[in-house]
Amino acid sequence: MNATVIAPADSAPASPPAAAPEGAPVGAIANAVNSWFGLHARDLPWRRDGFGAWGVLVSEFMLQQTPVTRVIPHLEAWLARWPTPADLAAVPPGEAVRAWATLGYPRRALWLHAAAVEIAENHGGVVPEDVDVLLTLTGIGDYTARAVAAFAYGHRHPVVDTNTRRVIARCVAGQAEPAPPSRTRDLAAMDALLPADASAAAVFNAGAMELGALVCTSARPRCSDCPLAALCAWRAAGYPEYRGPKKTVQKQFAGSxxxxxxxxxxxxxxxxxxxxxxxxxxxxxxxxxxxxxxxxxxxxxxxxxxxxxxxxxxxx
DNA sequence: AATCCGTGGTA
DNA sequence: TTACCAAGGAT
Missing domain, CATH: 1.10.10 (Arc Repressor Mutant, subunit A)
Structure with missing residues (x-):
């Protein structure tokens, strides 16, 4: 049943491709993803020119475990009300929790407010651009710090979210699902694929996430539409089912x-x-x-x- | 390191 | 209907 759920609609090739995925030049993956992203990237608010580091930061907080379609309306209302970190820092945290509405995990609203206070008080009201500084802010971890540095400021860092981890697990490691998250291993794996040019690297970071969100999905990946199909180790191996440690199951919500x-x-x-x-x-x-x-x-x-x-x- | 933390869409 | 799961982070 497991493999049935995960296995893509189209069948595996009768025989593995002649070119082993390990033999593919590293740059081929980034090139393919970036070309695909140029054609298929969704038009999302935080990708507009001049959206600003604060907008990117707010979007990343909201996107932590909440789907894009639910985030967009709240994000735009939020930024209209609090256009800068100082604007948010000036109101009580309860206002942030209230405006967070039903986005879920309301602690994120509290953390975002705390981060705004820290930015206002300790960073001149400007969203920091160094990963190490971003990591000191409340509610910002390995993913969000690098996302802000890369997407808002164009710095070259590996950005690894759950989508990217899945793309790498399949295309590079040849596994149906990623192993449990490991900061060191995940960042190294993405770093190995990252283009040298900062701008291309930022596109690749976004593109890998987008590919995982739209094509290389957790259930029913659309391999026939995938720009990495010819490079994919999981495909070449005939889509073996996941064999790693059992994924932790989310506890039932009703009655919790x-x-x-x-x-x-x-x-x-x-x-x-x-x-x-x-x-x-x-x-x-x-x-x-x-x-x-x-x-x-x-x-x-x-x-x-x-x-x-x-x-x-x-x-x- | 395993567990906890909301809400809603989808198959 | 139930189970999965969605741009994570803190403890």
Whole structure:
């Protein structure tokens, strides 16, 4: 069943291509991806000329685990309201959590606000361009730091997200799915493919992600449309199924603490008045789980107790 | 290093 | 209907 789900629609070649993928020049992969990207890249807001480093940074926060189509409207509203880091830093974090709406993982809104404060206070209100500096900001990790440096500032760095990891796993390693993430290994693998020219490198970073998002997808990859088909080690090997460590399964959402936290936060977003314990009690039938969820939100700083048994989004 | 963290679309 | 999974990061 596993291989059935993953295996692409078109069949493997009867015999492996004469040119072994390992023998293909490294530059061939980047060349093919960049040519394809030039023809098929989606017209996304953050790819417009002059979109700005702040816009790129906000987009990357929003895109952490949330699909492109859900991000775009919120991103544009966000940037219209807070055109600079200082604009966001000037409002309470609860405003960011409220504007985040249903994008999910509301801690990201809190982290984005914290990053804006850090940029305003420590970096003159300008989004840093060095990876090492970006990494010091709240909510920015290995992916986002390099994405901002590469896409907003044109610096040459390997940018590795889940799409790129999958493309490399298949095309280079000949495996159906990537091994569990490894910072060192993943960055080295992408670095080995990266064009020397910074501009071409930035295109390749974006192109590999785009290819993984549109063609080299997790389920039902469209190999017949893939610019790397002739270079792909997974294809050449006849699409062997994944044999690595078992992927961790995401816990069921229904009935989870996540769901309860979401219900409480949705209630807090719906009003600017404090929400009382009595009102929160109506949101979920199990008091123990409800209390645990509320305690978690308080500990995370997503909720503030403004009076005994009354709660709101964080003020400061 | 494994687990936790929201929400909604899709097959 | 259920299961998968989507430009990750923090702990």
């Amino acid at each position: 603490d996540r769901q309860v936290r979401g219900l409480i936060l949705a209630e807090l977003r719906s009003t600017r008045h404090p929400v009382t314990d009595a009102e929160i009690t109506t949101l979920w039938p199990e008091p123990t789980q409800l209390a645990r969820a509320l305690a978690g939100l308080l500990a995370d700083g997503l909720v503030t107790e403004v009076a005994q048994g009354a709660y709101s989004l964080p003020h400061e």
